Amino acid sequence: MAKKLFLTCMAAVLVFTAACSKENNGNNASPSAAGSSPAASESASPSEAPKDKVTFSYFNGVANAPDVNTNETTIGKVLEDQTGVNFKMEHLVGELKAKIGTMxxxxxxxxxxxxxxGIDQLLDAGAFIPLNDLIEKYPNIKRVYGPYLNQMKAADGNIYFIPFSSQVGEYTPDPEINQGAFWVQRRVLKEAGYPKIKTLDEYTKLIEDFVAxxxxxxxxxxxxxxxxWRxxxxxxxxxxxxxxxxxxxxxxDMTTFEAKTYxxxxxxxxxxxxxxxxxxxxLFDKASFVDNYDQYIAKLSSKKVVGFFDYGWQSGNARNLLIDAARQDPTQDDFVYFPMPLTWDGDKDQLLDPAGFVKNRxxxxxxxxxxPERIMEYWDTLLKEENQVLRSWGIKGETYEVDDxxxxxxxxxxxxxxxxPFNLSFGFRYYAWDWPQYGTNSTLSDGNALAPLxxxxxxxxxxxxxxxxxLDKYGVKTYSELFAKPDNRPWYPAxxxxxxxxxxxxxxxTTKDEVTKKYYPKLVLAKPADFEKVWGEYVAAFGKLDTAGYEKWYTEQIKAAIEAAK
Known part of the structure; x- marks a missing residue:
């Protein structure tokens, strides 16, 4: 199943707060959907937070940071002072499905x-409480998520979880690349005279020549x-x-709006x-099919990998380390990765996300x-604009300034x-994603961008x-200018x-995942002479799925979303 965390990934917002570049997954709704609520319309929580302090356990199903008590970070301590609440955060180690199965x-x-x-596993097990009545008590949650509450409801009419972001204010474009890209070490481009690479064949030839x-x-x-799941x-x-x-x-299809698998x-x-x-x-790392995420990140950080495809939010942990090293020692810039928009024929790409609202995470x-009420009070407090500034920009005079x-x-x-290291200690890493929050592309009530970068x-x-x-070699001032502007897709992301x-x-x-994970390694690692044979076996196995029914269902959902957006 494709991911995005988007999201906007956790790592995507990291780059906004960090001194370097990067969820995933531009994953928010239309610019005006929730943008009419200025900071002045914020309301206090329904009651003052109790003076006694409490610690709640929080499991994060993404291995994106060391475990921590949120009050050990600067941001978390400020929020604890406001609410009396601390979270003991545990991050995923090992397989997500197994971890949730144990719970x-x-x-x-x-x-x-x-x-x-793993959200479907927990929903199916009845692991979450309904939030409908609780949401009604918390004005900042309603202010930020109000336009989407109906979309957040399950089939039984209950809301069991809060998506990680909601567009607030005007839509601010991202100058960085936090979504999909074909990345290559800068030294490769430098040595080749900064060629304009537009196709996969050109990209792999560039890598092949460099390695040789x-x-x-x-x-x-x-x-x-x-x-x-990655x-x-x-x-x-x-x-x-x-x-x-x-x-x-x-x-x-942008004309018929028919959905087809690929x-x-x-x-x-x-x-x-x-x-x-x-x-x-x-030229290909065979261990790609057995390495875990940490091993993958370690390899990207090693300066030995020339190129890869991934989403900016997902590869950011490695790329940020290389960027940090280059800031300390400019000679290390050769190993920083540069994003490239490729298509088969070199025509218009669509790697940048259009505006959207992810409601299944x-x-x-x-x-x-x-x-539960103390937890909701914390979330409601977090959604005050002053605290959204805190989790994104930090503290005035310390991590940002304001001009006249x-x-x-x-x-x-x-x-x-x-x-x-600062991201961890201050808390930017921990509050970059994984909480109810303004969408990354949001604008504050005073017109400033929510995300620093x-x-x-x-x-x-x-x-x-x-x-x-x-950037000058490629005639642009931002990385996103290298990529085509995203077309509007009211259903996004499907x-x-x-x-x-x-x-x-x-x-x-589920069945598709089983089939692809079984055959993709066989196809990639097969002797070239055996590829066609293995491909035939794969297609036969895939042919047992009701793909036509799946495409029909998706087409209906997409056309319904288009109608709803009119």
Whole structure:
């Protein structure tokens, strides 16, 4: 199942707050949907937070940071002072499905859970309490999520979790690349004279030539990410090469709005055959099919991997380390990765996300929670605009400044100090995603961008001389200018359309995952002479799925979303 966390990923917002670049997944609703509520319309929580302090357990189903008590961070301590609430955060170690299965079997849950791709398991087990009545008590939650409350309801009419972001204010574009891209080390482009690469063939030829010239460096030409639910980082690629954004398992025709899967198309065959060819030449890392996420990040950080496809929010942990190193030592800039928009024919890409609202991922309160109202009070307090500024910009005079026109900015010294260790200690890393919050592309009531790196003044200020040089070589001032502007898609993202528990659509996705995870390694690692044979076996196995029914259901949902948006 394709992911996005979006999201907007956790890591996506990291780059906004960090001195370096990066959920995933631009994953918010239309600019005006929730944008009419200024900070002045914020309301206090229904009652003063009790003076006594309490700690709740919080399981985060993404392995994106060390475990922590939120009050050990600067942001978390401020919020504890306001609410009396601390969260003991546990992050995923090992397999998500197994971890959640253990919770369900014991019927003993953390107070709060962000299950990510395991959300269906928990919903099916009845692990979350309904939030409908509680939401009514908390004005800031209603202010931010009000336009989407109906979309957040399950089939039984209950709301069991709160999505991670909601567009507030005007839609602010992202100058960085936090969504899909084909990444390559900057030194490769420098050595080749900064060529304009537009197709996959040009990209792989560039990598092949570079590795051949640097045989003594023990380089890996290309790796892919396949671990657990992150398998989409490999399986989504044909969709993007076809010129579509991350709609998950389908490509949606912009004229007929028909949804079609792509897993047995010529495009997927070409992508897997390209990986097979690279493998036969010793340019592909075979361990891509067995490495876990941490091993993948370690390899990207090693300076030995020349290129890869992934989403900015998902690869940011590695790329930020390289960026930090280059800031300390400019000679290390050669190893920083540069994003490239590729398609099969070099025509218009759609790698940047259009505005959207992801409603099948979020954070919920479990049936084991000791005091749901205290948790909701915390979330409501977090959604005050002053605290959204805190979790994104930080503290005035410490991590940002305000000029005489009211514009937020960061000094060179502040940008330099906000590295990955600072992100952890201050709490930017922990509050970048995984909580109820304003969408990343949101604008504050005073017109400032919510995300620091979406603020033009900050983006330009944080650029190093090396950044400016390579951007100038490609005739742009921001990384996103390299990519085509996203077309409006009222249904976006299609993967975020909820599916009923045990439905035919859900079963199709589960079976599809099983088939692709079984055959993709075989196809990529097969002898080139055996590829056609294995492809035939794969297509036969895939043919047992009711793909026509799945496409019909998706087409109906997409057309309904278009009608609802009129």
């Amino acid at each position: 369900i079997a014991s019927n003993n849950y953390p107070d709060v859970i962000n299950p990510d791709a 010239k640097h045989k003594d460096e023990d380089l890996t030409g290309l790796i892919t990410l396949t671990h657990d 398998f989409f980082a490999t399986s989504n690629v044909p969709m993007h090469l076809d010129g579509y954004p991350n709609d998950g398992n389908v490509e949606v 897993y047995t198309t010529d495009s997927t065959k070409r992508w897997l055959q390209k990986l097979n060819d690279l493998n036969s030449k010793g 979020g954070i919920g309160i479990s049936v084991s929670a000791k005091d 026109k009211g514009r937020f900015y960061r000094t060179a010294e502040q940008i330099k100090k906000i590295d990955e 979406y603020q033009p003044e900050v983006f330009q200020m944080r650029l190093t001389d090396a950044d400016k040089t390579i 993967w975020g359309i909820p599916k009923a528990q045990g439905s035919a659509e859900q079963i199709w996705e």
